[in-house]
Amino acid sequence: MGAEIIFVDRKLKDEYESIGNSSEFAWLHKALTRAFRDIMDNPSCGIPLKKYRVPKNLKSVDIDNLWKYDLPGGWRLLYSLAKDEIRIMSLILEWCDHHTYEKKYSGKK
Numbered sequence: 001m002g003a004e005i006i007f008v009d010r011k012l013k014d015e016y017e018s019i020g021n022s023s024e025f026a027w028l029h030k031a032l033t034r035a036f037r038d039i040m041d042n043p044s045c046g047i048p049l050k051k052y053r054v055p056k057n058l059k060s061v062d063i064d065n066l067w068k069y070d071l072p073g074g075w076r077l078l079y080s081l082a083k084d085e086i087r088i089m090s091l092i093l094e095w096c097d098h099h100t101y102e103k104k105y106s107g108k109k
Helices: 010-019 026-041 098-105
Strands: 003-007 067-070 076-083 088-096
Touching: 003 010, 003 026, 010 026, 010 088, 026 067, 026 076, 026 088, 076 098, 088 098
Parallel strands: 003 088
Antiparallel strands: 067 076, 076 088
């Protein structure tokens, strides 16, 4: 069963659309587009992260699962899965470089 891609907010969707027009980040736009397609086809294609790695600010908005999809150049796409009665939704939370990912999602204090 496939999934619907939903961005966590309009700002993130606008950022995705704007990097499509950037020569510097064209590779990232292409990688994200491929990732979204993969997630739509198979929502669990990413790597599930352990519960303790979900930051408190995400838990406070009822996000209790976190998935990582590896992008080129050490970048990561982070998303969460939610089920509706009929569909699976993949909520795109952010994409970040390896350093930012380790800082925010390592689970270390």
